[in-house]
Amino acid sequence: MQLAELNLDWAANASPKAQRDWFRPVDLTVAVLAILFFAPLMGVITLAIMATGKGPIIFAHRRLGLDGREFRCFKFRTMVVDAEARLNALLASDPAARAEWQIDHKLRCDPRITPIGSFLRRTSFDELPQLFNVLLNDMSIVGPRPIVRAEVARYGRWFADYSNVKPGITGLWQVSGRNNTTYRRRVALDVVYSRRRTLRLNSKILLMTLPAVLTQRGSF
Numbered sequence: 483m484q485l486a487e488l489n490l491d492w493a494a495n496a497s498p499k500a501q502r503d504w505f506r507p508v509d510l511t512v513a514v515l516a517i518l519f520f521a522p523l524m525g526v527i528t529l530a531i532m533a534t535g536k537g538p539i540i541f542a543h544r545r546l547g548l549d550g551r552e553f554r555c556f557k558f559r560t561m562v563v564d565a566e567a568r569l570n571a572l573l574a575s576d577p578a579a580r581a582e583w584q585i586d587h588k589l590r591c592d593p594r595i596t597p598i599g600s601f602l603r604r605t606s607f608d609e610l611p612q613l614f615n616v617l618l619n620d621m622s623i624v625g626p627r628p629i630v631r632a633e634v635a636r637y638g639r640w641f642a643d644y645s646n647v648k649p650g651i652t653g654l655w656q657v658s659g660r661n662n663t664t665y666r667r668r669v670a671l672d673v674v675y676s677r678r679r680t681l682r683l684n685s686k687i688l689l690m691t692l693p694a695v696l697t698q699r700g701s702f
Contacts, residue, residue: 625650
């Protein structure tokens with residue numbers, strides 16, 4: 483894996499010097515301010531989910547974080563209540579969907595997604611509850627996207643780099659094309675971030691996040 487191949491000179495040039503004492507206060511400050519700012523929007527999203535069907539407002543999924551520990555990752559529910567059954571039925575009957583799922587555990591035409599869920603995913607608003615994961619110290623504002631245990635094998639020896647930092651709400655992958663990139667590139671981006679993590683790099687990623695969200699780059 484070469485940084486030149488990733489065209490990420492701006493990340494490679496960041497100082498690798500550890501600044502761990504500063505990350506937590508910055509995370510807490512940003513999370514609290516973001517929760518206050520987005521509170522009205524989160525209220526509207528809650529009402530919209532309640533109005534479009536039965537089921538929980540928040541979906542808590544088991545993900546892997548710092549040191550490979552499992553935690554409950556919060557998201558606004560974007561799928562139907564019987565999502566698991568629908569997925570299993572689709573994968574059993576549709577070879578093309580099964581092959582797509584095996585690539586990165588995602589489907590471009592996912593029958594489990596609700597209409598409001600499709601909007602939330604395109605805008606990344608479904609991830610707003612993860613601000614509370616930051617308060618609980620399970621996640622950071624910036625970091626690799628949290629993965630499930632089934633994805634560990636795809637990281638191979640690079641999983642040690644992934645688990646060396648807390649997963650984030652945004653990160654290099656999100657501002658580098660997200661689902662428009664290969665899984666191999668995603669792993670490479672996570673390794674780059676883990677090894678080059680600084681407050682300066684985090685600030686650059688945050689500044690790049692808003693344009694990525696507004697253009698819905700790589701989201702589906």
